[in-house]
Amino acid sequence: MKKLVLIICALAVVTACQQKETRYTQQSPEIDSVKQLISEYNAQDYSMEVMADTCKSYLNTKTDFLSKGDLMAYHKGNDANYSKRGFLDEDQDYEMVVTDNGETWVNCWLDWQGTVAVTGKVIDMPVHLTYRFVDGKIVRQYGYWDPSEIVLEMQAIEQMENAKSEEDSISEN
Template sequence: MKNLILIGCLLLIFTSCEKKPRYTQNSEQIEIVKAAINDYDYQEWEKLMSHYADTAHIYYNTRSNVLSPKELAEFHKKNDVYFSTRAFEDENREYEMVEDNNGKTWVNFWGLWKGNLAANNKQIIIPVHITYQFIDNKIVTEYGYWNSSELQSELQKINTEKSATDSVQEPQAVEDIQEVIDIKDEDLE
């Protein structure tokens, strides 16, 4: 009887001390993030939205303005009009999954985003960090952070150059100038 109690206590001790890994670079959730990044790169908006829970909250460079999965495609399409090409570099991607102290599952992504501006073909490279919270293999929260100051500066420069170009008037033909038209009309009378 003592042996049975001793074996039971030892089993209890060994099983209670078993710790699940809280950090990994291989998981089903990481594969979902890889698929989501790929869907973004190839502008597969329906596939991209399929990785999110319907009630997911998406925050890009803010904690106050929230996007829903339904708004995500429009957000990206609106930003894509400025670029002839854009995607994350394949060779500079890092992923990790962690379980926080509250038992929440998060996947972190770090990568270099590259885009060529449509107006002047200037290449913009932006380091990006995105963290995704998962519940039941669906993204429920996403926080994305990057510094877009170089991009904003280039877009302002393009708009300034465009405004300057637009303000230069085309030379008018002599026949189109109002004073010349008035003189011609007087000659006809």
């Protein structure tokens, strides 16, 4: 009987001492990589070294992706619309999860702010980004936000420019 109790105690100690794989954390090298990517975006540095060359980015879509090169062009094209833009430092949340299938993902919830160059209007927007990692590199990115306020502002600018163009055309005649 004593041997049985000792065996059970030994099994309990061995089982309790075994390290289990971390499935959720708020501190990891992958989170640091995402923070680096966010920092580079804010600095308008699009080297994206933490992304694999084959990375696919899905921004507000589930079907149409941007390659790494297309993503750089996308960001550079959008930068022309703003005198200032970037993710804010406050109230940002990051988490890393390992799925049941063993995939490593980093999720982040961020606040983005941009000042429209033409009008000076400041737009605040919550953004959710999630990144899949393989061998320390980002291989997939999904980004979700509501672009309505930006779209409406850009449409108003376009209407303003069209009206000015029409005025110029009338005054020439």
